Amino acid sequence: MGLIYANSFLRYKITSKENLLLVEKNEERRTVLSALDIGKVVTIDDALIRECNIIILAVKPQDFKLLAPELKEVISKESVILSIMAGIEMQYIQGRLNHALIVRAMPNLPVEISMGMTAFTSSAGLPHEQIMLVENLLSTTGRTLYLKEEQQLNAVTALSGSGPAYFFYFMKSLIDAGIRLGLDEHVASILAKQTMLGSFHLINNGQKTLDEYITSVASKGGTTEAALHTFNEGGMHELVIEAIANAEKRAKQLAIK
Ligand SMILES: NC(=O)c1ccc[n+]([C@@H]2O[C@H](COP(=O)([O-])OP(=O)(O)OC[C@H]3O[C@@H](n4cnc5c(N)ncnc54)[C@H](OP(=O)(O)O)[C@@H]3O)[C@@H](O)[C@H]2O)c1
Numbered sequence: 001m002g003l004i005y006a007n008s009f010l011r012y013k014i015t016s017k018e019n020l021l022l023v024e025k026n027e028e029r030r031t032v033l034s035a036l037d038i039g040k041v042v043t044i045d046d047a048l049i050r051e052c053n054i055i056i057l058a059v060k061p062q063d064f065k066l067l068a069p070e071l072k073e074v075i076s077k078e079s080v081i082l083s084i085m086a087g088i089e090m091q092y093i094q095g096r097l098n099h100a101l102i103v104r105a106m107p108n109l110p111v112e113i114s115m116g117m118t119a120f121t122s123s124a125g126l127p128h129e130q131i132m133l134v135e136n137l138l139s140t141t142g143r144t145l146y147l148k149e150e151q152q153l154n155a156v157t158a159l160s161g162s163g164p165a166y167f168f169y170f171m172k173s174l175i176d177a178g179i180r181l182g183l184d185e186h187v188a189s190i191l192a193k194q195t196m197l198g199s200f201h202l203i204n205n206g207q208k209t210l211d212e213y214i215t216s217v218a219s220k221g222g223t224t225e226a227a228l229h230t231f232n233e234g235g236m237h238e239l240v241i242e243a244i245a246n247a248e249k250r251a252k253q254l255a256i257k
Contacts, residue, residue, distance in 0.1 A: 004141065080126065
């Protein structure tokens with residue numbers, strides 16, 4: 001994720017490689033990163049970190065505990081810490097780093113191709129200008145949404161954070177259904193992908209509501225209605241709601257406060 005961010009910022013020229021520090025603990029990885037020529041590669045004790053206006057925490061949540069004592073020594077009071085670590089609450093980060101200015105963001109996998117969805121929130125007292133600065137960075141990876149309530153990030157994690165997997169799962173089911181009906185895999189795959197893409201653009205650009213679009217496709221006594229009837233009989237709507245609620249519950253259980 002750290003590399004995705006670095007490349008996204010450079011792609012949109014929101015910063016230059018002269019202004020980008022890549023902090024890497026592993027010597028071998030430092031050589032690899034240096035060869036990419038996308039920023040200055042440093043270790044956590046580098047004095048330049050004190051001059052950074054934004055520091056992105058993109059380590060695995062369980063690695064933060066090890067990183068925090070070292071980072072604490074080198075951050076300036078004015079730097080904004082942008083954490084994309086899943087499930088670590090801002091108050092915990094503030095305590096470990098003895099630092100007030102935090103932005104916490106929850107991106108999702110399509111940030112890889114600048115089509116991500118990132119919801120974010122900020123600690124009390126963070127000036128609007130600094131929030132906008134972080135927003136400008138995050139928006140190089142897709143859409144962004146500011147949330148006032150940190151607790152809502154659990155629902156965000158369950159919906160958009162995990163969301164790509166749900167769509168991949170449904171698409172896989174559609175492809176398998178097509179194969180079972182005698183279609184070649186590549187044919188079923190093209191049909192499923194393009195249908196998903198077209199449906200998204202229709203709902204995003206068209207005038208109707210989701211229910212109206214469902215009715216537009218499902219004529220009385222027709223084929224779509226037969227499929228939707230099976231979904232309803234199997235309780236699919238409620239099942240999806242229950243699944244996302246379980247994901248949110250798990251996010252709450254895993255939260256580090
Ligand atoms: N991937 C997603 O779709 C996604 C979505 C939302 C949020 N996130 C969050 O994004 C964060 C990063 O995820 P990821 O998938 O990019 O994980 P990742 O591939 O494991 O990347 C984490 C990187 O941090 C490095 N690291 C660990 N400790 C360090 C330290 N003390 N100093 C410097 N570097 C250190 C790791 O190096 P080593 O490998 O050498 O340990 C690794 O290169 C996680 O907190 C995750 O919760 C990810």
